[in-house]
Amino acid sequence: MLIVDDSIIILERMIPMLEEMENVQVVAHAGSYSEAVELIDGLRPDMVLLDINLPDKSGIEVLKKIKEINEEIIVLMITNHPSDYYRELCKKMGARFFFDKSIDLEIISEIIASS
Secondary structure, three states, rough: OOOEOOOHHHHHHHHHHOOOOOOOOOOEEEOOOOHHHHHHHHHHHOOEEEEOOOOOOOOHHHHOOOOOOOOEEEEEEEEEEOHHHHHHHHHHHOOEEEHHHHHHHHHHHHHHHHH
């Protein structure tokens, strides 16, 4: 599992929750596009929790890169901007799930457990 998000609040909530899950072996973190691409290429994670807003490039660019590297990586998009436009774009580009950070964080672990 790789988390790509620059929000300390999200990391403080998600990392401990994911580390306690039986089916999650490694939780790594990237805070930018460049860090994410490097870790995806090196770690080859099965699953990526990916924010749309990153400091250097969009998470949508990371999603594109992930799918170029390996179509099988499960991508869960998270954002504070859950518009229908972004939802449809991300799904069309291969994201399996799309979550609103303000209301959906609690259900992410359920989705990960069942994936």
